[in-house]
Amino acid sequence: MVVHPTLKRGGADDARDPQARLDEAKGLALAIDLAIVHGEVVPINKPKPSTYLGEGQVERLAQIVEDNGVEVAVMDCAVTPVQQRNLERAWKCKVIDRTGLILEIFGERARTREGMLQVELAHLSYQRSRLVRSWTHLERQRGGFGFLGGPGETQIEIDRRLIGERIAKLKKELEEVKRTRHLHREARRRVPYPIIALVGYTNAGKSTLFNRLTRAEVYAQDQLFATLDPTMRGLVLPSGTKAILSDTVGFVSDLPHELVAAFHATLEEVLEADVIVHVRDAASPDTEAQKADVETVLRVELDLGDEVDEGLLEAMNKIDLLPDEERVELVSQARRSEHMVALSAVTGEGTDALLRRIDELLQRNRVTVELDVPLTDGGLIAWLYRKGDVVSRSDGEEMAHMIVRLDPADAERLRNGKPVRD
Numbered sequence: 001m002v003v004h005p006t007l008k009r010g011g012a013d014d015a016r017d018p019q020a021r022l023d024e025a026k027g028l029a030l031a032i033d034l035a036i037v038h039g040e041v042v043p044i045n046k047p048k049p050s051t052y053l054g055e056g057q058v059e060r061l062a063q064i065v066e067d068n069g070v071e072v073a074v075m076d077c078a079v080t081p082v083q084q085r086n087l088e089r090a091w092k093c094k095v096i097d098r099t100g101l102i103l104e105i106f107g108e109r110a111r112t113r114e115g116m117l118q119v120e121l122a123h124l125s126y127q128r129s130r131l132v133r134s135w136t137h138l139e140r141q142r143g144g145f146g147f148l149g150g151p152g153e154t155q156i157e158i159d160r161r162l163i164g165e166r167i168a169k170l171k172k173e174l175e176e177v178k179r180t181r182h183l184h185r186e187a188r189r190r191v192p193y194p195i196i197a198l199v200g201y202t203n204a205g206k207s208t209l210f211n212r213l214t215r216a217e218v219y220a221q222d223q224l225f226a227t228l229d230p231t232m233r234g235l236v237l238p239s240g241t242k243a244i245l246s247d248t249v250g251f252v253s254d255l256p257h258e259l260v261a262a263f264h265a266t267l268e269e270v271l272e273a274d275v276i277v278h279v280r281d282a283a284s285p286d287t288e289a290q291k292a293d294v295e296t297v298l299r300v301e302l303d304l305g306d307e308v309d310e311g312l313l314e315a316m317n318k319i320d321l322l323p324d325e326e327r328v329e330l331v332s333q334a335r336r337s338e339h340m341v342a343l344s345a346v347t348g349e350g351t352d353a354l355l356r357r358i359d360e361l362l363q364r365n366r367v368t369v370e371l372d373v374p375l376t377d378g379g380l381i382a383w384l385y386r387k388g389d390v391v392s393r394s395d396g397e398e399m400a401h402m403i404v405r406l407d408p409a410d411a412e413r414l415r416n417g418k419p420v421r422d
Contacts, residue, residue, distance in 0.1 A: 001065060002026050002039040004076040005053060007046070016253070016289045024253075025076035025098070027203070031105050037068040051090065052083045058090050065091045074101055078254070081130045098254060099126060114177045121170040128163050194243045194362050194407060196235065197270045198315075199298070200279035201290040202250030205317040207231075209279055209345035210247040213355070237359040238352075246273065253293045270302060275361050277354070278312040282330060282342070283321035311339040313361065315354055320344040363389075366405040369414060373400045 004022040018041045026039050042057055051058050052075065065073065072094045073087065079097040087095045096104070103126060106119045198206045214233040235245040248270060270276060278294060280287055291314075298304040316334060319327050319342050327342075331350075334342040341357055343350025368391070373380055375398060384390060388406040395401075406414065 001061070001068070001070045001073045002029055002036055002076065003042055003053075003061065003073065004040075005042050005044050005047070008043045009045075016286055020284075020286045021076065021253075025074060025101075028098075028101050028105060029074050032101075032108055034072060034074075037070060038064050047077075049080075050083065051086045052077065052079050053087075058087070062091050065093055072096065074098075084130070102252065114174075117170055117174055117177065121167060121174065124163050124167050124170070128160060128167075193234075194241070194274040195246060195272055196243055196275045196277060196358055197246045197248060197273035198277050198279050199248055199270055199294060199312075200250060201281065201294055202252050204250065204279045204281040204284075204290070205345045206247055206250065206279045209315065209317060209343075209351070210245060212345050212348060212351055214245055237362070238356055239359050239363070241359065241362060243274075243358075243362070246270075251294045251297050253289070270298070270304070274365065275358055276304075276307060276312050277315050277358070279315045279317050281318050282316040283318040313357060314340045316340060316342045317345055319349065320347050362407070363405075365408065367408055367411045368403060368405050369411050370401075370403050371414075373402055374398060375400055 002022065002025050004018060004025055006018040006021070022039055022041050026036055029036055042053060042061075044053060044057070048054060053061070061073075064070070070091070070093050073091055073096075075084075075087070075095060075097045077098055079087070079095070084095050084097065103119070103123050106115075107123065109115075198210060200206050210231065210233070214235055231247045232244050235243045237243055276298075278291070280291060284290060295308050295312075298308050316330060319330060322330065331342045334340040334350075338357075341350055341354045343354055345351070366389070369388075373384070375381075375395065381400065381402075384402060384404050384406075387410050388404040391403040391405060393400055393402045
């Protein structure tokens with residue numbers, strides 16, 4: 001059973017259609033192969049501290065649970081350990097909230113060592129606050145002889161300590177991952193290819209677009225969080241410039257803080273990007289609300305407010321699913337905007353325009369360098385032609401005076417006297 005509580009007088013998710021939020025929650029449940037027998041939007045005046053939902057609603061849903069043999073109830077919100085325990089008692093089935101559900105999906109999807117570490121860290125951080133539920137069968141009264149608690153509290157403290165130790169160990173291992181990733185980035189800077197990062201709401205079609213652009217075979221399915229681990233592939237742009245395309249984990253509304261913190265190492269690839277492409281599901285009724293969710297994570301968690309304010313490159317995906325009139329209107333709007341491209345990752349329509357736009361943005365970031373090169377240094381002259389745009393060149397008896405536009409990294413290597421003659 002999937003339940004999406006919504007405030008009658010509007011709340012934080014006011015920009016979203018409650019039915020669309022319920023459908024998203026169902027999608028999350030389906031992503032871990034749960035069979036949904038009942039789903040509904042439940043309007044509430046305000047969350048009740050004991051059960052989140054009102055007493056009458058809890059009783060009515062208890063009957064639905066019994067009639068349908070429900071084994072797992074998903075509350076599409078954040079519930080406290082007390083609310084979770086009380087609902088489980090009332091409904092006589094397992095209850096998980098939105099955070100717990102997303103953690104389950106991530107736990108199932110993680111494939112790399114890094115992904116597994118991040119998921120375990122997020123899961124333990126979440127579980128640590130809920131240990132009180134695990135030991136309700138043990139005595140938790142005050143003990144004698146000056147001790148503060150009975151054996152129940154002792155067991156909880158032991159578990160908290162064990163979890164704390166495991167969290168510290170995981171953080172240390174993730175620091176190693178971070179260091180390795182940093183070394184990889186340093187290696188890429190030495191042979192500097194610009195990095196293009198795909199970000200977007202989960203199921204917006206990032207992996208399908210990634211496959212289309214790089215001819216890779218990254219797992220892509222019409223389901224939430226189909227891709228979890230970051231993937232990078234080489235990409236050749238229309239100008240001949242070589243670049244690296246990075247596919248990142250999808251965002252989702254109310255993304256649990258534990259997950260954002262755990263996946264910071266993965267999301268750091270976005271911080272290094274020369275161009276950030278925000279892949280949006282143009283066919284979704286909630287596309288504007290999803291855009292706001294993604295931009296919030298970029299601003300708050302990754303401190304990319306300036307990049308968001310300047311305007312990310314928006315890839316309006318899934319135009320093949322739009323009605324003809326809306327599709328024509330969106331394509332026309334995208335042609336007038338330098339920050340938007342309308343495309344379909346499935347059919348390939350518009351993907352060439354996206355590559356051209358990325359190329360233009362990279363060219364715009366180039367710096368102009370003026371220098372004199374000995375005519376005998378054919379290797380450096382060839383490197384300048386290969387890596388940059390030669391704006392002008394005038395040859396003297398011994399030196400060639402050149403004005404060249406280069407990527408910032410290549411210009412820095414030239415200043416340091418370390419161009420690679422590849």
